[in-house]
Amino acid sequence: MLSLVLTLMLVLLPAVLPPRASGAQPDHSGEAAWWLLEQGHPAEAARTAAGTDLLSRWIRATARHAGDETFAPREVTARAAVAFENKDFSTAAGLLEAMVLADTTDVSGAADALHRDLRLGACYVELGRIEEAEALLTAAIVSARRLERSASECYGLLTRGRARVRLRQVEPPRADLRAARELAVTHEAHEWAGVAAIALSVVSRLQMDLEDALRWRRQALEHFRAAGSLPGQARALHYIATIEIMQGDLTRAMTRLQDADALALAAGAEAQHGAIMGEMAAVNYHLGDFERALAQYREAVRLAPNPWRRGMMLVNIGSILEYRRQTAAAIPVLQEALELMRAVGDHRTETQALQSLGEAHIELGHFAEGLAALDDAIATAREFDIPLSEASALEIRGQGLLKKGDLQGAREAFAEAIARSRQIGYFDSLVWALLGHAQVERASGRPEQALRDLEDALQKVAAVRRRSGGAGSVTGGITGQADGIYGEMIDLLYDLHTSEPAGGFARRAYAVVQEARARAFLDLMTEAEFDLNVSAVPGYQEQEREILARIVDLETRLQKAAADSTGPLKAGLATAENELELLAARVRDADPRYAAILYPDPERGDPTRLLGPDEVLLEYRLGRERSFLWVVTREGLRMTVLPARAVIEDALQEFLPLLWDYNLTGPEAAWYIPGARRLHTMLVAPAAPEVQAHDRLLICPDGLLHYLPFGTLLTKDTTARSFAELPWLARDRLLAYVPSMAIAERLRNAAPVTGQTWLLVGDPVLAAGEDAGLFAHAAGAADLPALPFAQRELALVEQAASHDVRRLTGAAATRARLAAAGAEQDLRLVHIASHGLFNEARPRYSGLVLSPDPATGDDGFLSISEVLALDLDCEQVVLSSCRSALGPHATGDGRVGLTRSFHFAGARHVVSALWDVSGRETATFMGFYYDNLKRGAAPAQALAAARRAMWRAPVGEVDPAHPAFWGAFVLSGAGP
Numbered sequence: 001m002l003s004l005v006l007t008l009m010l011v012l013l014p015a016v017l018p019p020r021a022s023g024a025q026p027d028h029s030g031e032a033a034w035w036l037l038e039q040g041h042p043a044e045a046a047r048t049a050a051g052t053d054l055l056s057r058w059i060r061a062t063a064r065h066a067g068d069e070t071f072a073p074r075e076v077t078a079r080a081a082v083a084f085e086n087k088d089f090s091t092a093a094g095l096l097e098a099m100v101l102a103d104t105t106d107v108s109g110a111a112d113a114l115h116r117d118l119r120l121g122a123c124y125v126e127l128g129r130i131e132e133a134e135a136l137l138t139a140a141i142v143s144a145r146r147l148e149r150s151a152s153e154c155y156g157l158l159t160r161g162r163a164r165v166r167l168r169q170v171e172p173p174r175a176d177l178r179a180a181r182e183l184a185v186t187h188e189a190h191e192w193a194g195v196a197a198i199a200l201s202v203v204s205r206l207q208m209d210l211e212d213a214l215r216w217r218r219q220a221l222e223h224f225r226a227a228g229s230l231p232g233q234a235r236a237l238h239y240i241a242t243i244e245i246m247q248g249d250l251t252r253a254m255t256r257l258q259d260a261d262a263l264a265l266a267a268g269a270e271a272q273h274g275a276i277m278g279e280m281a282a283v284n285y286h287l288g289d290f291e292r293a294l295a296q297y298r299e300a301v302r303l304a305p306n307p308w309r310r311g312m313m314l315v316n317i318g319s320i321l322e323y324r325r326q327t328a329a330a331i332p333v334l335q336e337a338l339e340l341m342r343a344v345g346d347h348r349t350e351t352q353a354l355q356s357l358g359e360a361h362i363e364l365g366h367f368a369e370g371l372a373a374l375d376d377a378i379a380t381a382r383e384f385d386i387p388l389s390e391a392s393a394l395e396i397r398g399q400g401l402l403k404k405g406d407l408q409g410a411r412e413a414f415a416e417a418i419a420r421s422r423q424i425g426y427f428d429s430l431v432w433a434l435l436g437h438a439q440v441e442r443a444s445g446r447p448e449q450a451l452r453d454l455e456d457a458l459q460k461v462a463a464v465r466r467r468s469g470g471a472g473s474v475t476g477g478i479t480g481q482a483d484g485i486y487g488e489m490i491d492l493l494y495d496l497h498t499s500e501p502a503g504g505f506a507r508r509a510y511a512v513v514q515e516a517r518a519r520a521f522l523d524l525m526t527e528a529e530f531d532l533n534v535s536a537v538p539g540y541q542e543q544e545r546e547i548l549a550r551i552v553d554l555e556t557r558l559q560k561a562a563a564d565s566t567g568p569l570k571a572g573l574a575t576a577e578n579e580l581e582l583l584a585a586r587v588r589d590a591d592p593r594y595a596a597i598l599y600p601d602p603e604r605g606d607p608t609r610l611l612g613p614d615e616v617l618l619e620y621r622l623g624r625e626r627s628f629l630w631v632v633t634r635e636g637l638r639m640t641v642l643p644a645r646a647v648i649e650d651a652l653q654e655f656l657p658l659l660w661d662y663n664l665t666g667p668e669a670a671w672y673i674p675g676a677r678r679l680h681t682m683l684v685a686p687a688a689p690e691v692q693a694h695d696r697l698l699i700c701p702d703g704l705l706h707y708l709p710f711g712t713l714l715t716k717d718t719t720a721r722s723f724a725e726l727p728w729l730a731r732d733r734l735l736a737y738v739p740s741m742a743i744a745e746r747l748r749n750a751a752p753v754t755g756q757t758w759l760l761v762g763d764p765v766l767a768a769g770e771d772a773g774l775f776a777h778a779a780g781a782a783d784l785p786a787l788p789f790a791q792r793e794l795a796l797v798e799q800a801a802s803h804d805v806r807r808l809t810g811a812a813a814t815r816a817r818l819a820a821a822g823a824e825q826d827l828r829l830v831h832i833a834s835h836g837l838f839n840e841a842r843p844r845y846s847g848l849v850l851s852p853d854p855a856t857g858d859d860g861f862l863s864i865s866e867v868l869a870l871d872l873d874c875e876q877v878v879l880s881s882c883r884s885a886l887g888p889h890a891t892g893d894g895r896v897g898l899t900r901s902f903h904f905a906g907a908r909h910v911v912s913a914l915w916d917v918s919g920r921e922t923a924t925f926m927g928f929y930y931d932n933l934k935r936g937a938a939p940a941q942a943l944a945a946a947r948r949a950m951w952r953a954p955v956g957e958v959d960p961a962h963p964a965f966w967g968a969f970v971l972s973g974a975g976p
Contacts, residue, residue, distance in 0.1 A: 030055030030115075034151040038189035040227060042066050054112035055152075057081075058119070084119060087271065087305050093123035114143050118155055125163050128308045128344030133163045154183035158196055165202050174203050194223030194232050198239060205243070214243045230267035234260040238276050245283060254283050274303025278313055290320055311340035315353055322356060327363045334360065351377045351389035355396055362400040370400050391420040391429040398436045402443075411440045431457045435485050438492075447492060454489040458515070461485070486516040487623055494628060497639055506639035510607075510630050513621050517740045543583055551576045607632040607741045610748070615975065616694040617741065618687055622648060622703040631687040633694065640686050649704045651678055659712060659963050660915045667959040669723050673714060676726075680713040684729065696940075696976045697733045700740060707914055711735050711947070712967040723961035724951045734940045734976035739900045747908050747974035753875045755826040756803040762833030763790040764813040764851035764860065787881055790833040793923040797831050800930035813851045815862050819870055822905075827874040836879045836898065836912065846898045848879070867901040876909040876939055876973075877902045880922055899972045909939045909973035921958075921965040925950060929969070940976035943969060 033049035037059055046063035049056035054077055061078035065071045065085050073079050080095040099116050117140045124133035137160035144152035161176030181196035183189075201216035217240045224232030237260035244253035257280050264272040281296035297317045304310035314337035321330035334357045341350040354377035361370030374397040381390035398413035414437040421430035438453035490509045497505035554573045561569055607617050617632040622645035631638045642648065655675035658664055665671040683705075684691060691697060699710050711730025720726055729735070738744040766786060787793075791809075798805050808817050813834070821827065835849040847867065852860030879898075899910045917925070928949040932942035946966065953960040960966070 031149050031151045033059045035187050038192055055115040089123040089126040093120060096120040114140055114152055118152060122159050126306055128346050130163050130166045150183060154180050158192055162199050165199055170203055190223045190227035191229050191232055194220040197223055210243050210246060230263045231269045231272055234263035234272055238279060250283055250286060270303055271305035274300045290324055294320055307340045308344045308346055311337045318356055322360055327360045330360050347380055347384040348386055351381050351386055355393050359396055362403060367404045387424045388426055391417050391426050395429050395433040402440060407440050407444055427460055431460050442492060447496060450492055454485060457485050486512055490621060507637055509639060514740055514742055547576055547580050608634055608637060610741055610745050614694050615696040615698060616690045617698040619700040620702045620705055629686055631690050633690055652704050652708060655679055659967055662958055662962050662964040669721055669726055676714040697735045698738050698975050700738050709914060709967040709970050712963040723959055730947055734944055736940050736976040737970055737972040738975060744974050753828055755828045757826045758801045758803055758805045758829045759821050759827055760794050760797055760831050761808045761813050761818060762794050763809045764834050765811050789920055789923045793833045793926055796923055796927040797930050800934045802934050803828060811851050814853045815850055815858055815866055822870050822872045825873055829876055830872060830874055831878045833880050835881055864897050864901050868904055870905040873906040877907040879912040880926055881913055909971060911969060911971055913968040915968050917965060917968050925966055939971050943971055
């Protein structure tokens with residue numbers, strides 16, 4: 001529920017108010033001077049502004065201040081102008097408000113009132129008094145048109161448009177800003193045209209039309225360049241970078257931000273420098289560099305020009321601290337942010353700060369303080385009509401009461417949150433509230449109601465996923481929060497299964513796991529910014545877009561319709577839903593890869609009908625309080641309970657170093673045996689009857705189990721001292737990993753591979769220092785050492801090849817050449833001898849290290865999103881050298897994401913190393929593996945034969961039978 005508010009810093013220009021005069025035509029020299037000033041001619045503007053009206057006096061003071069920053073006038077208008085230019089909006093507003101008290105009603109007074117109200121409205125915008133500003137500006141625009149003041153009209157439209165953007169409106173600000181930009185372009189006021197274009201881009205971004213937002217921001221950059229405005233150019237580059245951050249192009253975004261920062265510093269725009277610093281912090285947050293992000297946010301707070309911006313940065317700091325579980329440190333930061341937001345009247349962010357503050361107190365067990373903050377958030381949201389915040393605060397309040405043990409209070413809070421969320425169509429809060437309500441019902445002994453709540457929540461997740469069409473802005477958010485629902489439902493279904501074994505609850509729980517696996521991969525694809533909108537169905541996107549638009553329209557009308565007129569709307573909605581389901585069925589038949597992600601169908605992955613007579617599947621799900629294992633054969637499915645995630649992962653963390661590091665045991669097997677037996681007893685022994693009765697073992701792991709080579713476990717106690725004599729699980733079983741049985745089915749049913757070429761990729765030129773891009777640095781792909789035996793390994797593979805061989809080595813081992821080789825559709829096998837990285841902290845940064853290509857801007861790191869975009873219709877991909885940094889919260893997403901991405905790209909099987917194996921032993925193992933492939937063995941049989949060869953190999957400086965040298969290599973795909 002913790003969310004980081006990565007804010008776009010909007011620099012708002014002044015606003016407008018109503019004049020109140022009529023009579024003779026006033027002198028327009030001030031208006032002409034204003035246009036000259038905005039065209040970049042301050043001296044000429046000062047000469048033209050010869051009148052005594054307020055605008056002329058303001059322009060003369062502005063022009064003099066531009067040439068002499070020490071100018072300290074006594075006259076009120078000039079003092080207000082200088083304060084305004086110095087961004088001291090509180091002082092300027094006070095002086096302008098004093099003028100209101102002395103207002104006149106003659107003709108010149110009407111013109112003076114117009115400009116006074118324009119500037120006062122601008123001050124209100126900067127001070128966060130948005131509603132007051134909008135009212136003032138609306139009347140001023142009417143007056144400007146009546147008095148035929150084009151510069152004033154343009155400025156008023158521009159400022160009101162910016163104010164309305166702050167209110168999250170769409171069409172009203174768009175109309176204002178387009179009109180303002182047209183006036184500005186006509187009068188060659190390039191600075192104003194640029195400001196209007198920036199604001200129009202924000203409107204597009206609010207609608208998540210990122211391409212249109214980018215188009216407006218690029219236009220703004222051209223306007224600011226024409227104006228010669230360094231601050232404007234800095235602002236445009238800053239805003240372009242924010243879109244690139246959202247699109248995942250972090251290297252390009254950071255480069256633009258650095259350029260923007262240089263311009264801001266050259267212009268002496270310290271506040272803008274602070275805003276850019278805040279955006280750099282956002283990039284570092286995305287990269288997982290929280291310390292650097294915090295340092296930059298704190299500097300942005302110091303440089304913030306107004307309380308609103310300072311408060312927004314403080315909210316970001318508090319959110320990071322909460323995310324990192326530094327809850328006590330977050331509380332004073334959030335409290336300060338809250339006070340600032342209350343001072344400026346930003347009630348939306350005020351409620352957000354209150355929610356974060358409430359969560360923090362509850363996390364620390366301060367229930368009274370936390371619930372009081374949430375009550376304040378709810379009251380504020382209701383007073384100022386902020387329904388999203390109200391629903392969210394109610395849901396968080398329910399969680400607090402649940403943790404406190406007040407089941408009735410929690411039930412009431414969740415029920416209110418559910419009702420409010422349904423009323424406004426707020427899926428995010430609705431799903432969390434349904435989960436909380438289910439937990440209350442389960443704790444109250446009402447499992448059937450809890451199950452209905454959870455099923456309702458999962459239906460909402462599925463509906464949002466389906467209707468989003470794969471849009472990352474929607475899909476990634478709500479499905480990314482669904483893991484708790486899946487876990488709660490599986491746990492509940494097991495309880496029902498134990499009380500009613502014949503009730504089908506075990507199979508229902510298995511179906512939930514399949515949905516959870518599909519969701520996890522979709523989240524990874526969304527985070528990696530991979531475009532899912534591809535399909536083999538002609539016109540699919542247009543059909544889907546039309547149906548989704550109709551659904552949204554019908555749902556909107558249904559919310560507003562009277563009770564006696566909802567029938568036709570509900571019927572129309574049902575028809576549209578049916579059309580979408582039929583379209584999804586067509587996609588499943590025509591493009592299984594796409595459908596398996598966006599439209600997962602657990603029934604199609606029914607494992608009992610997919611398995612062969614000699615196959616058994618072990619499917620795992622790790623849970624906080626207990627974990628689960630499904631043992632599946634062709635004859636049936638059995639669900640059993642395992643220890644909690646922490647117990648399993650603690651045992652695994654103790655065991656894995658014994659696998660990786662030969663020096664921990666040396667040739668003495670006695671040190672190895674206890675850990676290998678403990679994990680076998682914990683994970684495999686519960687399935688002993690089925691495992692003993694079948695020769696082929698399929699494993700579908702979860703979490704850190706993705707890093708466990710099950711073949712290295714020991715099936716019985718032993719006194720053997722030699723590794724070659726140990727009773728390995730892999731000794732008499734063929735093993736393979738499957739991402740999910742639905743994916744295994746797709747791979748098994750895929751058309752036979754027709755290509756015959758073996759593509760050997762490796763020994764790349766490794767990027768180092770500044771030659772490696774920001775993404776490569778974040779992924780850990782910069783400054784890596786060369787693989788010393790890569791050439792030998794590739795030579796052994798080439799010797800074993802019985803087909804045509806192509807090599808991409810050295811500088812030729814680039815992403816572009818790999819993609820081109822795949823596009824030729826003649827591949828049978830792809831062997832990559834280079835560093836592979838499984839990034840557990842940020843799975844999107846998993847990938848392979850290839851050669852950089854400066855000509856195309858390729859940084860040499862083949863990321864998951866780039867793997868997904870490849871077309872590798874081949875029998876297998878072999879990744880011979882991979883590494884991982886397993887922290888205390890490793891999930892396995894890094895490894896499964898990379899291997900599954902190669903399956904998505906077309907590989908039927910993926911052979912990968914779970915850890916770095918020394919170059920000499922890797923080459924030796926790969927030699928054995930490819931010798932067996934050459935003899936016609938399938939991948940699983942070839943791996944088994946290579947293991948046996950390592951067990952038989954003579955002991956030299958090291959014992960090759962030690963699992964450090966053969967256990968790392970595992971097979972993923974369609975099965976053994």
